[in-house]
Amino acid sequence: xxxxxxxxxxxxxxxxxxxxxxxxxxxxxxxxxxxxxxxxxxxxxxxxxxxxxxxxxxxxxxxxxxxxxxxxxxxxxxxxxxxxxxxxxxxxxxxxxxxxxxxxxxxxxxxxxxxxxxxxxxxxxxxxxxxxxxxxxxxxxxxxxxxxxxxxxxxxxxxxxxxxxxxxxxxxxxxxxxxxxxxxxxxxxxxxxxxxxxxxxxxxxxxxxxxxxxxxxxxxxxxxxxxxxxxxxxxxxxxxxxxxxxxxxxxxxxxxxxxxxxxxxxxxxxxxxxxxxxxxxxxxxxxxxxxxxxxxxxxxxxxxxxxxxxxxxxxxx
Amino acid sequence: xxxxxxxxxxxxxxxxxxxxxxxxxxxxxxxxxxxxxxxxxxxxxxxxxxxxxxxxxxxxxxxxxxxxxxxxxxxxxxxxxxxxxxxxxxxxxxxxxxxxxxxxxxxxxxxxxxxxxxxxxxxxxxxxxxxxxxxxxxxxxxxxxxxxxxxxxxxxxxxxxxxxxxxxxxxxxxxxxxxxxxxxxxxxxxxxxxxxxxxxxxxxxxxxxxxxxxxxxxxxxxxxxxxxxxxxxxxxxxxxxxxxxxxx
Numbered sequence: 089x090x091x092x093x094x095x096x097x098x099x100x101x102x103x104x105x106x107x108x109x110x111x112x113x114x115x116x117x118x119x120x121x122x123x124x125x126x127x128x129x130x131x132x133x134x135x136x137x138x139x140x141x142x143x144x145x146x147x148x149x150x151x152x153x154x155x156x157x158x159x160x161x162x163x164x165x166x167x168x169x170x171x172x173x174x175x176x177x178x179x180x181x182x183x184x185x186x187x188x189x190x191x192x193x194x195x196x197x198x199x200x201x202x203x204x205x206x207x208x209x210x211x212x213x214x215x216x217x218x219x220x221x222x223x224x225x226x227x228x229x230x231x232x233x234x235x236x237x238x239x240x241x242x243x244x245x246x247x248x249x250x251x252x253x254x255x256x257x258x259x260x261x262x263x264x265x266x267x268x269x270x271x272x273x274x275x276x277x278x279x280x281x282x283x284x285x286x287x288x289x290x291x292x293x294x295x296x297x298x299x300x301x302x303x304x305x306x307x308x309x310x311x312x313x314x315x316x317x318x319x320x321x322x323x324x325x326x327x328x329x330x331x332x333x334x335x336x337x338x339x340x341x342x343x344x345x346x347x348x349x350x351x352x353x354x355x356x357x358x359x360x361x362x363x364x365x366x367x368x369x370x371x372x373x374x375x376x377x378x379x380x381x382x383x384x385x386x387x388x389x390x391x392x393x394x395x396x397x398x399x400x401x402x403x404x405x
Numbered sequence: 406x407x408x409x410x411x412x413x414x415x416x417x418x419x420x421x422x423x424x425x426x427x428x429x430x431x432x433x434x435x436x437x438x439x440x441x442x443x444x445x446x447x448x449x450x451x452x453x454x455x456x457x458x459x460x461x462x463x464x465x466x467x468x469x470x471x472x473x474x475x476x477x478x479x480x481x482x483x484x485x486x487x488x489x490x491x492x493x494x495x496x497x498x499x500x501x502x503x504x505x506x507x508x509x510x511x512x513x514x515x516x517x518x519x520x521x522x523x524x525x526x527x528x529x530x531x532x533x534x535x536x537x538x539x540x541x542x543x544x545x546x547x548x549x550x551x552x553x554x555x556x557x558x559x560x561x562x563x564x565x566x567x568x569x570x571x572x573x574x575x576x577x578x579x580x581x582x583x584x585x586x587x588x589x590x591x592x593x594x595x596x597x598x599x600x601x602x603x604x605x606x607x608x609x610x611x612x613x614x615x616x617x618x619x620x621x622x623x624x625x626x627x628x629x630x631x632x633x634x635x636x637x638x639x640x641x642x643x644x645x646x647x648x649x650x651x652x653x
Contacts, residue, residue: 275513275528276521282510285499292459292497293571294485294514 157316184313
């Protein structure tokens with residue numbers, strides 16, 4: 089007897105999914121790509137929500153997982169001919185997973201702000217390594233490669249078009265969302281939320297808190313790496329800018345704007361932030377950050393639970 | 406009760422905070438099924454003793470033996486697995502979770518806690534255990550309320566419920582009636598008496614009526630040392646205890 093969320097949840101889910109699937113059919117090319125990018129950044133932000141929203145650990149190091157996902161995919165696409173989509177995904181996940189194990193092992197010994205700072209420091213270490221190890225990573229120029237074709241069940245499919253790539257990303261993101269949602273509602277996920285609510289008490293009732301945090305960081309890192317892999321495949325490059333901590337900061341902002349602890353909130357936050365930045369930068373060029381900062385500050389003051397925070401209980405049922 | 410091997414034994418337990426000796430050579434032996442009262446003035450080492458027994462503090466020297474096993478220095482989660490639970494003097498619950506979830510997560514710690522792919526509510530054995538505990542502590546009708554919204558007295562009982570849900574053999578209650586009304590205190594005393602049928606209990610309590618009524622044996626701590634030990638009647642008649650603690 090597995091309980092089911094209310095039908096209304098699935099109705100909204102189906103509508104949103106249909107809209108996202110239909111979007112590239114009606115949007116002009118620029119906005120097609122933009123919609124796909126929102127999904128990818130949303131996936132990255134959702135991966136970080138596992139830590140921020142569910143476990144109560146703020147990570148400022150998600151750029152490292154994302155970036156290693158990118159460079160992992162790049163490694164597969166640069167070295168293996170013909171380029172393979174699934175090998176790129178596998179390498180991307182392996183790259184991010186490796187970093188995640190490293191960060192999980194060391195950073196989870198620290199709490200609160202010390203955890204946040206240590207994730208930031210780790211991500212900057214990886215940034216410096218990637219930036220300076222030019223022979224392997226291409227240094228500041230990064231790596232470029234060609235896009236692999238879509239292959240399913242051993243069948244050699246067609247090259248991606250922007251529309252089919254959007255659907256591919258949508259499928260990966262939807263499956264990831266459903267998987268992470270299930271994990272957050274599993275006994276394991278409930279322990280993470282107990283840690284968020286009261287860490288010492290969670291220890292006192294018999295949970296080895298550090299182990300749970302380690303697994304949470306690794307899970308989070310894997311999904312962040314998946315997002316990086318998708319981004320690399322979309323843009324046919326891997327660049328050190330995406331390992332830089334500014335990306336990690338944006339990920340936290342997506343969570344705060346959209347609603348932490350909801351999984352879908354980070355997608356809404358990413359969409360809101362990226363659309364706002366796109367719109368503002370057209371009129372204000374490099375000064376767009378000023379109104380963006382003001383809007384963010386006002387949101388933190390007046391909508392502290394984020395755009396979808398009001399639906400938090402319904403979304404976690 | 407006499408003649409049983411003690412379920413809990415401490416031997417020369419000593420805890421120091423810098424230059425201060427918070428517990429000094431404390432040796433206790435608690436037989437199974439006993440309700441042991443721990444009393445003493447503020448700063449006598451009662452909470453330090455609990456923190457030691459539950460792994461929050463590591464003793465400088467001495468040993469803790471529980472059910473024949475040396476558990477000295479084990480971390481809190483491991484102590485909990487050995488079936489020692491505690492409730493806190495200052496309410497220590499999951500405020501943002503429902504009342505049911507507070508005890509469910511505690512009950513879950515004995516089963517299935519590494520499952521990632523099934524819904525937590527699919528584990529009906531854990532839910533049943535949690536609901537039974539809520540009924541025990543008188544919170545059966547409050548399942549879906551947020552723990553933060555309970556009254557103080559209800560939160561105190563939830564606190565005991567969380568501890569009970571971990572299926573302990575030894576329960577350490579740190580001032581379970583602190584801040585309660587007379588009626589609530591009465592309810593909690595009844596609750597402790599009820600659960601004591603299958604448990605060994607250590608209870609720190611400032612309300613003398615409560616502790617004298619509940620405890621089979623009382624240990625008096627003063628400046629981190631055992632000042633006296635005996636039945637409530639013996640303790641009440643002890644002139645030294647009266648001098649340091651009971652004279653009001």
